[in-house]
Amino acid sequence: MIKTEDSIVHSVALEFTATPGPRFEAQGPWSGEEFRKRLLEPWFLDASSRGIKLVIDLDGGYGYAPSFLEEAFGGLARDCGVDKVLRTVAFKSDEEPLLCDRVAKYIRESAAMTA
Amino acid sequence: MSGVVRWEISLGEIVLSLSTVGAAWYVGSALKRKQDRDMAVRDLVRFFCRESLQLLAALSDTFSAEFTRMNGGLDAAGVNNIKLALQRLSNSLHTINVSIGRGGIKESKALAEPGGSLKTLLDANEYLRIIILDPLADQTSRHQVNARRVEGAIRSTREAIVSLELGIVSRLE
Numbered sequence: 189m190i191k192t193e194d195s196i197v198h199s200v201a202l203e204f205t206a207t208p209g210p211r212f213e214a215q216g217p218w219s220g221e222e223f224r225k226r227l228l229e230p231w232f233l234d235a236s237s238r239g240i241k242l243v244i245d246l247d248g249g250y251g252y253a254p255s256f257l258e259e260a261f262g263g264l265a266r267d268c269g270v271d272k273v274l275r276t277v278a279f280k281s282d283e284e285p286l287l288c289d290r291v292a293k294y295i296r297e298s299a300a301m302t303a
Numbered sequence: 304m305s306g307v308v309r310w311e312i313s314l315g316e317i318v319l320s321l322s323t324v325g326a327a328w329y330v331g332s333a334l335k336r337k338q339d340r341d342m343a344v345r346d347l348v349r350f351f352c353r354e355s356l357q358l359l360a361a362l363s364d365t366f367s368a369e370f371t372r373m374n375g376g377l378d379a380a381g382v383n384n385i386k387l388a389l390q391r392l393s394n395s396l397h398t399i400n401v402s403i404g405r406g407g408i409k410e411s412k413a414l415a416e417p418g419g420s421l422k423t424l425l426d427a428n429e430y431l432r433i434i435i436l437d438p439l440a441d442q443t444s445r446h447q448v449n450a451r452r453v454e455g456a457i458r459s460t461r462e463a464i465v466s467l468e469l470g471i472v473s474r475l476e
Binding site: 210256287290 | 382383386389390393394396397400425429432433436437439440441
């Protein structure tokens with residue numbers, strides 16, 4: 189975790205796992221659901237209550253399954269609101285920059301999944 | 304008297320002529336610079352389209368080889384090889400995306416819009432990742448990855464790359 193005055197950076201690989209798993213906890217270890225419940229939601233609530241940016245570092249995680257990312261970040265948006273999540277959360281990936289666009293897309297499209 | 308032709312040119316006319324020639328030269332060179340710049344961006348996009356096609360072929364080869372080696376299943380090394388091939392393809396497509404977005408060629412917006420060939424390509428790649436990575440992550444179905452479905456998705460992605468390149472080429476004519 190790296191803290192600055194206006195942002196806090198959390199790493200999925202360093203603080204959760206470098207081998208992310210499936211969508212749901214019932215499907216196997218290191219799931220997107222587990223990540224969201226155990227880490228992402230507390231990180232998000234902490235950052236939004238303090239009015240700072242939450243930066244999620246995706247580097248180091250090897251081969252994120254799309255369902256993992258959708259469940260974690262799309263799920264967060266379904267729980268907390270798309271606009272609020274997009275305003276608060278930013279993503280970083282030097283290893284695979286297209287991942288950041290994909291995660292933002294999952295957040296934007298999360299409302300459609302509940303409709 | 305033999306005919307004598309007298310030319311009289313005023314200073315104003317000289318200035319007007321020079322400024323017209325100067326303006327024409329400036330506009331012409333600006334257009335040429337813009338054309339050269341657009342051509343360079345299109346060449347760059349085409350280069351990365353070729354690279355993406357090669358990486359897609361490499362992904363197809365890796366996928367087939369790993370499945371053959373493990374007789375339809377996958378071990379950790381095989382999973383890593385496939386993920387690495389997918390990452391390389393993803394990064395090449397990202398470079399195409401960035402080149403079109405930042406290159407500022409006039410068709411950038413149309414390509415990136417829904418139905419545009421860049422958007423179609425990124426969606427095809429997304430589908431490819433879903434049908435490869437999701438079953439790998441879900442260990443209960445690791446050995447049930449449908450190789451024929453993956454080959455179909457690779458073909459769709461290849462066609463999307465070719466469509467994008469053809470779109471760029473047709474605008475050069």
